[in-house]
Amino acid sequence: MSDHVSFDIQIEIMTRVPIKSLIRFTSVSKTWKSLNRSSKFIADYTKHHSQRQHFLITYMNHSSYPPQNCFVSIADDNTFPEHKLFLTTPNSLILEEFVIVGNSHGLLCFTRVLFSNWKIAEVIIWNPSIRKTDVIQMHKVKKSCSCYQDSVVGFGVCPNTIDPKIVKICRCKCNVEVEVFTLSSRVWRSSLSNTNIMLRKDASFCFDDDNVVIDGFICWLVYEIGKPSSDDMIVLFDLTSEKFMEIQFPNKIRLSRQSTTKLFKLRESVAVVLRTMNPNVDIEVWKMEINDVTRSFTKLFNINILPDLSYLYGLTKNGQLIFEKQHIHDHKTSFHVIAYDPCAKSINYLKI
Incomplete structure (x- = not known):
């Protein structure tokens, strides 16, 4: 040819x-x-x-030695959960020391954490479709102070260029440094766009390690150390303009907050899943539209979960919650993945 x-x-x-x-x-x-x-x-x-949207489930296979990361991709449409694909894990991601950062446009991003000092050593971008991994070494930022510095990594694909980007935020009580890595150039560069939005000289803010990518924005839950969870907020990073934005939770959410809050993707919206102080309700699920000018929060539903439903993977497009269910029999513990329908209040085992 x-x-x-x-x-x-x-x-x-x-x-x-x-x-x-x-x-x-x-x-x-x-x-x-x-x-x-x-x-x-x-x-x-x-x-x-x-791009057909998929729901990704990661779990640790403890039956192998050493334990291995395993990945299952499920088509997230009206056929859910019929079409499953068990991904072949590349050798570079088999060990436990890798932590998933997020996924965007079919690409998965991981960090390799050094458990000796909890520092991020490298970032790996995995494309399961073409079975390719890219390893990116973390760039060491020169510190201008001696206080403890915390780092967090975000990942997303720019919707305009379809170019994967890694965002690294290093901050301490007196400074913040932001660097962006673009896969096409393979270069770390400083990003100075309104980084002071996260800098408080009288406070210390921490980013939740988990982030979601929605409509060209990386979204983090950010909380203030030593303060109640009512002071939490959402920080957005625009993958096109590379600018940050803050979104404060409204009082109607703050007043019902307890201790655990997570962000997930629900279609092209941010889903906020939080524990409540209401003894009759375990979990509230709220939705925020990224492109809505007012960025208002809408309450979707309340649920009461069973005590053996432990880890929440996220929400499907039709609003089902995917949990890890713990089962104890003859002093042995096993785990199952289930889909909980909050409307029908039914549970479906996904056979993973």
Whole structure:
């Protein structure tokens, strides 16, 4: 084909073939293999193929030694949870020391944490579709002070360029440093856009390690050390403009807050899942529209959970909550993944 068809036409053809065919092309030609791993080709390919949303479940397989990270991708549509795909974990992500940061546009991002000092050593971007991993070494920022410095990493794909970005925030009581890594350039650079939005000279704020990417924004839950959870807020990072924004929780949420709050993605909205002080309600679920000018919060529903429902993975597009369910039998503990429908108040085992 390469002898009779120009390379530009070859590129145009490959942007339109199914992903399985694209993977096979990588074993045919080194040029094609290099091409379909470039950021520009990924951006062009994405424009021609609608992204089917998937729900990702990660769990630790303790039956192997050492324990291994395992990943299951489930099509998040009206067929949920029928179409499951058990992903083959690359060797670089098998060990326990990797922590998932988030996922965006079919890419998964992890950090490798040094348990000796809890510092982030490197970031890994994994594309399960083409079975490729990129390892990015963390750039050491020169400190201008001697106080303790906390770091957090966010990940997302810029909606305009389809270029993956890593955001690293290093902050202490007197300073904040923000760096952005763009996969196409493979360079860390300082980002000075309104970083003082997170700097309080009389307070110390911490970012929750989990973040969600919604409509071109990385969203974190941020809390103030030593203060009640009513002072928590949401911080957004715009992947296009690289500017930060703060969103304060309204009083109607603050007054019902207790201790545990998590952010999840619900379609193209932020879902806020929180424990309450109401003895009759265990969990409240609220929704905030990112693109709504008022960024108002709407209450979706309350639920009472069973005591053996432990970890919450997130919400599906149709509003089901995905939990990890603990089961103890003959002094042995096993775990199951279940989908809880808050409308029907029913539980469905996902057989994972």
